[in-house]
Amino acid sequence: MPPPNTPEEGLISTTTLALRPLVQGESVSPVVDLRALEYESEIDENLICPICRLPLVSPMITNCDHVFCQKCIVQAHNLNPVCPVDRLPLKLVDETRTAPKIIHNQLDNLLVRCPNQSHGCSLIVARSLVENHVTRYCDKTLVPCPHPSCDKTVTRRDSGKGCLHYNVKCEYCEHTYEKADLEDHQDNQCTNRKKSCELCETEYVRHKQDEHVKECPEAEISCKFAPFGCTSQIKRKSLSEHARLCEYRVVGPVGEQMAELRAELKALQEKDQLKERRIKFLENKGFSVPTTNTSEGIADISLPENTAPTDPAPYESRDQYFLSLFETVEAKVERLSSALNEVEGRHSVMLFNETLPIKDQLTEIRSTLGVLGMHVRWLMNFRLQERGRVGTSTPNMSGSLVGTQDNNNDPTLSRHLSDTIREHPPRL
Ligand SMILES: [Zn+2]
Ligand SMILES: [Zn+2]
Ligand SMILES: [Zn+2]
Ligand SMILES: [Zn+2]
Ligand SMILES: [Zn+2]
Ligand SMILES: [Zn+2]
Ligand SMILES: [Zn+2]
Known part of the structure; x- marks a missing residue:
């Protein structure tokens, strides 16, 4: 029995195809039947299935090097287990395999029309992408009506417009x-x-x-030089002829240039405004707080109030603005450091003034201490001499005592002592 040359899949109409995405429980089979597509590319004879005479779908190659659609060869083999071309015995499982990659690639690249062509989609796309287009993007694919109680279908494009039934x-x-x-x-x-x-x-x-x-x-339309003064209404077909003769054609290019310049100027003005606004924003929001803080800090250490506010004049660029800001801050820092120097000087003078009397007092105390020491020594010598006169001491001791007595009787020393006491009466 000869293999069927026109399998029923080939008869599926495009209308049915467009409806197929909606059919439930058919997710395994492809949404788009590649056999029903309208091919735009010219198809190489080697890519045509000898059974269905259509571009191959899921091509299988036999050991005898014949290529068929998978479905076609399975169907044909069920009827007669031979190769449909050369009639040699064929074992389907052992002697057929997937066709080489290059055949798949060539088939994938064939251009086809969207199956929703009859509904108005004019897209031509590679065969490998058509299913993706139909199921996800094609405006004309039928989808369920968005109205919950309506079981009809609408095109994807109309699905956002509510029930149109x-x-x-x-x-x-x-x-x-x-x-x-x-x-x-x-x-x-x-x-x-x-x-x-x-x-x-x-x-x-x-x-x-x-x-x-x-x-x-x-249809009559206005001349392309209308913006520059031409009031003629010309038929569309004779527009180019009029443009050649229009009195305003000389003004035209100049006017166009002017319009261009005007547009440029407007763009620049807008840019300028934007920048000015940004600067104002920065001045008001971004930097006003630290500025006042700095001036307060300077006021705390009683610096003359000469912290000029930031010049509000507009700057040409953001960089320039930051540069000026930096300069202002730099000047402030300089003033601050000179103020610090002043304070430091004042402090050291104050310290000197405070410590000087203390130093004086210290020297006075030291000298008084010296005088007191001399007094004590003189008194001790005096006591020892008195004891020596009483005669309770040993001759050895008295000898040494005589020596000290001689020393104390030195007239210069006694005079010096009395002078010191008179000049610096002990305060302690
Ligand atoms: Zn086939
Ligand atoms: Zn064969
Ligand atoms: Zn009608
Ligand atoms: Zn489409
Ligand atoms: Zn509806
Ligand atoms: Zn017309
Ligand atoms: Zn004109």
Whole structure:
């Protein structure tokens, strides 16, 4: 029995395909049937399955070097266990394997049309990406209606507009359609959808009148030099001809340049304003607090109040602003350090003044102590001499006592002693 050349998968219509993402419990099988796609690339004969005559899907290669779609070879093998090309006996499990990578790559790169083409998607994309496009991005893929109690479908693009499953009358043919289908009807099916332009007499879809007006060659539009004074209304088709003859064409380039310059100026002004605002922000919020603190700190150590506030004049750039700020701070630091020097000098003078009388008193105390010591020694000698005269001491002792007595009887010493006592009476 010959293998079927047209498997039923090949007959699936694009409409069914677009609905397939919604079918539950079919997650295993691919959403997009690659066999039903419309191919844009020219397809190499080697990439066509000999069974289904379509570009290969999941290609398998046999030991006899023939390549088939996986599904095709399985189906054919079930009917007749031979290679469908050369009719040699074929063991499906042992003698077939996945086709080489290069074949997969070539197939992946084939360009196909989005299966939602009939719904208005005109995308052409590599075959390997089409499923991703349909399931995730295509505006025309049908998704469940967002209304919870509505079980119909809408295109992904309309899914954000609420339930569109209510009837409306087509304004062109007076028939009633669901709102969700109206646009498609007016674009493609409505018997009265076409209208011929009153100006250029070409037919256009009524629904897209606005688009035609923008390109109708007979529509009158204003000259491109209108901003510079040309008041002519010219048909779109003769616009370039008019531009060549327009009296304002000389003014045009100058005017354009002026407009450019004006735009540049405006941009610069905006920039300037932005910078000024930023500077004000920095002055008010960022740096005002430390500034007052510094001046207070200086006031504490009684520095003359000459801390000038930061010049509020606008600066040309942020860098310049920071530079000036830095200079101000530097000047403040200088003033602060000179104030510190002054304070230090004052302190050392004060210290000197305070310690000088103490030093004097110390010398006085020392001299008084010396005088007292002499008094004590004189008194002790006096006592010893008195004891010696009484004669209780040994001759050896008396000999030494005589020596000391001689010493004490020195007239210069006694005079000196009395002088010292008179001059510095002991205060302690
Ligand atoms: Zn095939
Ligand atoms: Zn073969
Ligand atoms: Zn699409
Ligand atoms: Zn709905
Ligand atoms: Zn209609
Ligand atoms: Zn027209
Ligand atoms: Zn003109």
